[in-house]
Amino acid sequence: MTDIKTPIRLGNLDLKNRLAMAPMTRSRAQPDGKPGPLAATYYAQRAGMGLIISEGTQPSDEGQGYIFTPGIYTDAHVQEWQKVTQAVHDKGSHIFIQLMHVGRTSHPDNTPGNAQAVAPSAIVPGDQMFTLDGMKPVPEPRALTAEDITRTVDDFRKAARCAIDAGADGVEIHGANGYxxxxxxxxxxxxxxxxxxGGIENRARFAIEVARAVSEEIGAERTGIRLSPGTTLGGLEEGPEGPDLYRYLMRELNDLGLAYVHLMHIGNEDLLADIRKAWGQALIVNRPGRALEKVGSDIASGVADLESYGQYVLTTPDFVERLSSGEPMNSPDKSSYYGGGSEGYTDYPTLKERAPA
Structure with missing residues (x-):
C-alpha cells in the first residue's frame, strides 16, 4: 500500500517521501528582500521532508504586503537564495520557491516606496495589517489596468526564472489564502x-495566464500552484459559483501539465473528489489542523499523492523521523512565529539534540 514513505516522481524530481513542508511566512528576511542569515539553516534543518515549499516570496516590489518577507526578482535576491537551495540539496531534499503577490492585502508602510496596493478592483478588504507602527487598517487598493495585468504576469515569469537561477527545483504560484x-x-x-x-472563465483568466507564462519560462514540470477553494481569508467570498470556477480552472491548468496542484482543503469533499478526477498530475493536500494520527490517510486512501504540513514542521525539524518513531512533537511557541532571530526559528531541538550526552 502507498504510504508517506513511498517515493514519488514529481515533475522531473524523485522525492524520497510523500511529505511536503507547507509554505509559511516567518518575516525574517532582510529589509531589501534578501533571505535572512538563518534561512539556509532553517530550511536545511527540515530537509527530511520530500519537498520543501518556501515561505511566500514576492515577485516584485508591488507584490509585497508584510514586513520582512523575501523577494526573488533581483540579483542580490538570487545570490542569497542560492545559499538556501544549496543547503537543502546538500541535505538530500528539494525546494520550490513560492511566488506570492499579495494584491490588496498590503499596507504602504510595509512596501518599498510606500506604494499603494493593487488589486482586481478598488475595494477595501476590511482587514487590519501589522506594520512597524502597530496594526493599521488596510487601505483601498488601486485597480489594475489591462497594462498592469500584462506587466504583473511578466513579473511572475521573471521571478520564476530568478528562482531557477537561484538553484530552486521549481516554483509554486500562490493562488490561495486571499492573495x-x-x-x-x-x-x-x-x-x-x-x-x-464577470463570468467564471474571465475571473480565472489571470491565474491561467500566470501559470502559462511561468511554465513556458521554466517548464511545466517545475511549476506548481497552490489553491484554497472556499477560504474567506482577506475578506473574500467566492459565492455559489466558486466550486464551478475551480472545476473549470482545473481543466485549464491540467492542459498545461503543471507538476502539481497544492490544495489547502477546508471541507468541500465533493469538490476535492472532482479535482482529483480532473487533475492528471500530482495532488498535494493540506488540511489545516489535521491531527497527527491522521497523517498519511489521504495518501493511503488515494485522495492525495502528497500531504503538506506547516506547524508540525515549523516546530519539529525532524518531523519525519518522529512520525516513524512515535516520539512526540515539539510544542509551538506562537509568540515567535513572525520576526526575530533564532528563537522559535532555528532553535527547535531534534530528538538527537534533546538526548542526554
Whole structure:
C-alpha cells in the first residue's frame, strides 16, 4: 500500500517521501528582500521532508504586503537564495520557491516606496495589517489596468526564472489564502467589466495566464500552484459559483501539465473528489489542523499523492523521523512565529539534540 514513505516522481524530481513542508511566512528576511542569515539553516534543518515549499516570496516590489518577507526578482535576491537551495540539496531534499503577490492585502508602510496596493478592483478588504507602527487598517487598493495585468504576469515569469537561477527545483504560484490570484476569483473583490471580470472563465483568466507564462519560462514540470477553494481569508467570498470556477480552472491548468496542484482543503469533499478526477498530475493536500494520527490517510486512501504540513514542521525539524518513531512533537511557541532571530526559528531541538550526552 502507498504510504508517506513511498517515493514519488514529481515533475522531473524523485522525492524520497510523500511529505511536503507547507509554505509559511516567518518575516525574517532582510529589509531589501534578501533571505535572512538563518534561512539556509532553517530550511536545511527540515530537509527530511520530500519537498520543501518556501515561505511566500514576492515577485516584485508591488507584490509585497508584510514586513520582512523575501523577494526573488533581483540579483542580490538570487545570490542569497542560492545559499538556501544549496543547503537543502546538500541535505538530500528539494525546494520550490513560492511566488506570492499579495494584491490588496498590503499596507504602504510595509512596501518599498510606500506604494499603494493593487488589486482586481478598488475595494477595501476590511482587514487590519501589522506594520512597524502597530496594526493599521488596510487601505483601498488601486485597480489594475489591462497594462498592469500584462506587466504583473511578466513579473511572475521573471521571478520564476530568478528562482531557477537561484538553484530552486521549481516554483509554486500562490493562488490561495486571499492573495492576488484568488482576489480575481471572488466576485466581492473583482467587479471588473473587462476580460478579467464577470463570468467564471474571465475571473480565472489571470491565474491561467500566470501559470502559462511561468511554465513556458521554466517548464511545466517545475511549476506548481497552490489553491484554497472556499477560504474567506482577506475578506473574500467566492459565492455559489466558486466550486464551478475551480472545476473549470482545473481543466485549464491540467492542459498545461503543471507538476502539481497544492490544495489547502477546508471541507468541500465533493469538490476535492472532482479535482482529483480532473487533475492528471500530482495532488498535494493540506488540511489545516489535521491531527497527527491522521497523517498519511489521504495518501493511503488515494485522495492525495502528497500531504503538506506547516506547524508540525515549523516546530519539529525532524518531523519525519518522529512520525516513524512515535516520539512526540515539539510544542509551538506562537509568540515567535513572525520576526526575530533564532528563537522559535532555528532553535527547535531534534530528538538527537534533546538526548542526554
Amino acid at each position: 492576488l490570484l484568488q482576489q480575481f476569483f471572488a466576485p466581492n473583490a473583482n467587479v471588473r467589466t473587462d476580460a478579467y471580470g
